Amino acid sequence: MHDHHKPNTKSEPAPAFTPALRKKIEGYLTRYETKRSAILPALHAIQDELGWIADEHVEILDKDYGLHRVQVREVLTFYTAYRQKKPAKNPIMFCNNIVCCMLGANEVIDKIKGHIKKYEERGMEAPFSVEGVPCLCVCDGAPAMIVNKDRHLKVTKDNVDEILERYAELPR
Amino acid sequence: MGDTLNKVKITTAFEGKPNARALKTYVDNGGYTALKKAFSMQPAQIIDEVKAAGLRGRGGAGFPTGMKWGFVPKDDKGPKYIVCNNDEGEPGTFKDRYIAECNPHMLIEGMIIAGFAIGANKGYIYTRFEFFEEIRWLEIAIKEAYDAGFLGDNILGSGFKFHLDHYTGAGAYICGEETGLLSSLEGKKGQPKLKPPFPAVSGYLHRPTVVNNTETLATVPFIINNGAAAHKAIGTEKSPGTKLFCISGRVKRPGVYELPLGYPFEKLLNEDAGGMLPGYTLKACIPGGSSAPILTPEELKGLTLDYEAITAKGSMLGSGAIMIIDNTMSMVELLKVTVDFYHHESCGQCTPCREGTGWLANIMGGIAAGEGKKDDIERMNEISARMGGRTICALSDAAAMPTMSIVKKFGAEIADYIERGIRA
Numbered sequence: 001m002h003d004h005h006k007p008n009t010k011s012e013p014a015p016a017f018t019p020a021l022r023k024k025i026e027g028y029l030t031r032y033e034t035k036r037s038a039i040l041p042a043l044h045a046i047q048d049e050l051g052w053i054a055d056e057h058v059e060i061l062d063k064d065y066g067l068h069r070v071q072v073r074e075v076l077t078f079y080t081a082y083r084q085k086k087p088a089k090n091p092i093m094f095c096n097n098i099v100c101c102m103l104g105a106n107e108v109i110d111k112i113k114g115h116i117k118k119y120e121e122r123g124m125e126a127p128f129s130v131e132g133v134p135c136l137c138v139c140d141g142a143p144a145m146i147v148n149k150d151r152h153l154k155v156t157k158d159n160v161d162e163i164l165e166r167y168a169e170l171p172r
Numbered sequence: 173m174g175d176t177l178n179k180v181k182i183t184t185a186f187e188g189k190p191n192a193r194a195l196k197t198y199v200d201n202g203g204y205t206a207l208k209k210a211f212s213m214q215p216a217q218i219i220d221e222v223k224a225a226g227l228r229g230r231g232g233a234g235f236p237t238g239m240k241w242g243f244v245p246k247d248d249k250g251p252k253y254i255v256c257n258n259d260e261g262e263p264g265t266f267k268d269r270y271i272a273e274c275n276p277h278m279l280i281e282g283m284i285i286a287g288f289a290i291g292a293n294k295g296y297i298y299t300r301f302e303f304f305e306e307i308r309w310l311e312i313a314i315k316e317a318y319d320a321g322f323l324g325d326n327i328l329g330s331g332f333k334f335h336l337d338h339y340t341g342a343g344a345y346i347c348g349e350e351t352g353l354l355s356s357l358e359g360k361k362g363q364p365k366l367k368p369p370f371p372a373v374s375g376y377l378h379r380p381t382v383v384n385n386t387e388t389l390a391t392v393p394f395i396i397n398n399g400a401a402a403h404k405a406i407g408t409e410k411s412p413g414t415k416l417f418c419i420s421g422r423v424k425r426p427g428v429y430e431l432p433l434g435y436p437f438e439k440l441l442n443e444d445a446g447g448m449l450p451g452y453t454l455k456a457c458i459p460g461g462s463s464a465p466i467l468t469p470e471e472l473k474g475l476t477l478d479y480e481a482i483t484a485k486g487s488m489l490g491s492g493a494i495m496i497i498d499n500t501m502s503m504v505e506l507l508k509v510t511v512d513f514y515h516h517e518s519c520g521q522c523t524p525c526r527e528g529t530g531w532l533a534n535i536m537g538g539i540a541a542g543e544g545k546k547d548d549i550e551r552m553n554e555i556s557a558r559m560g561g562r563t564i565c566a567l568s569d570a571a572a573m574p575t576m577s578i579v580k581k582f583g584a585e586i587a588d589y590i591e592r593g594i595r596a
Contacts, residue, residue: 031337033251033294033377036359040342044301071359078361078519079342081301093302097263098462099420101509102501134345134513135263135462136302139420139495140427149304 012086014054021049029065039067039075043082052083080133088129090167094145094155096132105132105143107157115164118171127168174407176434176476182414183390184430186275193309195316198277204322206393210285211330213396216246218289222392224400226412231257231348231385232461232490234479243372244290244380252292253381254283255357256389258299258310259341259348262461263513264493267416268386270428272299272306275390276313280336282392284322287334290382295336297386298353301343311338345517349565350383351375352519363519364565387416407433411478415489421496422449437475441496452498456582460490462510463570465577466497486577503582504589504596507575508536514571525568528559532575544590552579 017025024045028038042061046053053076062069076082083091092112096105112130119126128147138144141153152163161170186192186201198204210218223238244252256279260268271279283295297314299307314336317323325333339357346352347362354376356362375381391413395403404412411433417440420426424446431440441447441454448454456466459477465487467475475481482489497506515529532555535548556572556579563569579586589596 032339032359034358037339037357039359040356041340044340044342074361075342075359079344081341081343096509097513098458098497098506098509099264099495101505102421102497133302133343134517135261135265137260137262137266137269137300139264139266139418139493142420142426146302146304151305 012054014056015050017046017057017060018049021045024049025061025065035066036071038065039072040079042067043072043076047082052086054084088125089127090129090147092128092130092145092147093133093136094130095134095136095138095143097135099139100135100143103142104156108143108145108155108160111157111160112164115170122171124171128164174405174409174412174432174434176408176432176436176478178406178432179430180406180414180432181430182394183271183278183387183416184274184428186278187430192274193276193313195277195313195320198275199320202397203277203393204281206396207281207284207322208328210288210396211328211332215289215291218285218396221400222289222395225395225403226400226410227388227391227395227403228411228413228479229385230387230391230415230492232262232463232488234489237384237388240372240384241286241290241382243370244382245373246291248291248380250291251294251379252290253376253379254287254290254292254295255350255353255376255381255383256283256295256297256386257348257350257353257383258297258303258386259353260303260386260491261300261345261348262463262491262493263510264418264420264458264461264495265491266418266420267428267492269303269306270416271386271390272303272309276310277317278390278393279310279386280313280317280322282389283336284327284334285392285396286382286384286389288332290380292380292382293333293335295334296339296357296376297336298339298341298347298357300341300347307338307340314338344519345513346519346565346567349567352565353383354381361519363521364567366564408476408478408480410480411489415477415492417477417492417494419445419494419496422452422498422500423447423496424449431477434476434478434481437472437477437494440477440494448496448498452500454496455499455501456497456503458493458495458497458574460488461493462495462513462574463566464488464490464493465573466581468581502589502596503578503585504536504540504594507578507586508533508540508596510574510578511536511571514567518567518571522563522568524559524562525571528555528568529571531555532571539586539590540596542589542593542595544586544593546590548590549579549583549586 061067116126227237351365511532515533559572
C-alpha cells in the first residue's frame, strides 16, 4: 500500500472547491452515459486543483453532486493516482520496474531520499517526496521519473540534482 | 508467405515528419481517405476485409481483430461502443504512447471505421493518467477531427454518427485488461469481469462493446486503403503485418521499431538497435513484456519475431516489449521486481492471484534480503503452478509464467544467493 493512501493524519485543513473546479465537475456529470463515470475525472480535477482529496471533498461530491460516498471512496482507494493527504510541493514518481531498476533507478531513488532526509533533519518541509511506481512505459528513456506532471528520462545519480534544482533548492 | 524483412511503415508512417500530429499533415498525406472508402463499403465487408487481412490484437493477446468485431450482434439496435485500450502498462512496453506522439489521427480514423463496421456511434480512448502529454495530444486531435467533420452527427455527409471522447485512468495496471478497463470507464474499481459474456455481447454498461488496442486500431486505415492482400503480403502467413517492437535495456539504440512480423530477433538487436553497449553481454531477454517467460541467449538464436515462433520457444510475443537483460542484472532482483509488481497490481478479487502474488513477493523479499530458505525455489514453483487458469483474468497467469521460467532457467543463480545468503 502506498503511503499516500493513508488518510490525512496531519489534520491539514481541506482546501475549498473553487468555482472553476465546480464548473469542471458539473461538466463531467453529464458528459458520460452515466453519472457514475464522472467519479474518476472529478477526483482527478480535485487533485489537480487542490493537491489532494480530503474526506470533506468526498462529502461534497456526495451532497452537492449525488456521487455516492461509497462509490467515490471505492475509486479513491483502489487507484494509486489519488492522494488522500497533502503531498509535498513536488511529488516524484520514480519508475522502479525491470529496465529502470537494471539501469540504476534504486540508486537515484536513494539519493533523492537522502535529500529529503536532509531537509527534515534541518526542520524544513521537504519540497519533494518520492515513491517507486510501476512501469511508466518509457523504457527507452530509462531510468524515468515524473516530477509533478513533467516526465524526465535517463535520470541518473549524476544528473538528478541538476533536474531537481529546477524545482527547488537542494540542501547543501 | 509475406515479406519478413521489408520495413513497411504503417503505424509509424508519420515518424519524423514536421508537425506529425497535426490533422493537416495527416490529411495532406492521404489521411481520412480510408474513412471515405469505408463509407462506400458495407459494414460486413469491412469486417471481412479485416478478417482476411489477418490482423491480430497488438495489445498482447494476439486475438484476431476481425473475429472480435464479428462477435458483435448485428441485429442489436444499439447503443454499441468501440473502446481504444490505450492504457499501456505492460512493463517494457512504450509503443502506444508513440502513436499518440506521431499520429493520433490514424488511431481516430481507425476507431471511426471500427465504429461504422460494428454499428457503434460512440467511442472512448482510455489512457493511463501518467501519459500527461499524450492525453493532451489525443484531446487536441479529437477536437481537430470534430472541427473538420470527421467526428459528429453526420460524418462527411454519410449519415453515420460517431462521437469520440477521452477517458483518463488513475494508476492501475489491471485496467489494461479489457473488462477491467470497462469497469473503470463505468466509474468503478478496475476489476475484471467474468467471461462469458464477452464485451462484444455485454461490455460497457452491459452493451455490445469492442475493446481494441491502440496499435491494432491504428492499423485499420492501412487495411481499408490497401486491401487485405497488401497487409497479408507483410510478415508471415499466420502473423501478417507489421508490429511495433519496443527494445530497451543496455543496447545502443533503444526505441520503437516498426518491423514486419517474423523479423529476425538478432537483426533487431544487433543491426536496428545497434547491439549491446560496449562492456555488456546479453544474459537473457524478455520478449513480450514482463508477463512473458524469459528466454536465454541459446533460445534466442535464430528466433524470429512472430506469434508462432516465440510461442514455440515457450514464451510469447505479447505487446512486443523486448527487454534486453544484461550481465549486470541479478536474476534475484529481476524476479523480485517482477513479483512485487504483480502483487501490487493484483486487483484482489481472486484468491489464487491476491494470495499467490503476495506469497511470491514475500519469498522473493526474503531471498533478496539474504534470508532465503533452501526450499524457497520449490515452493515458488508449487505456488505458481496453482495460480494459472484459476482466476477471472490473466494477471495471475502473468505473474506465474515469468516466475516459473526464471526459476527454471536461472534457478542455479537464485539457489546460489540462497545458499550463500547474498543480499541482492
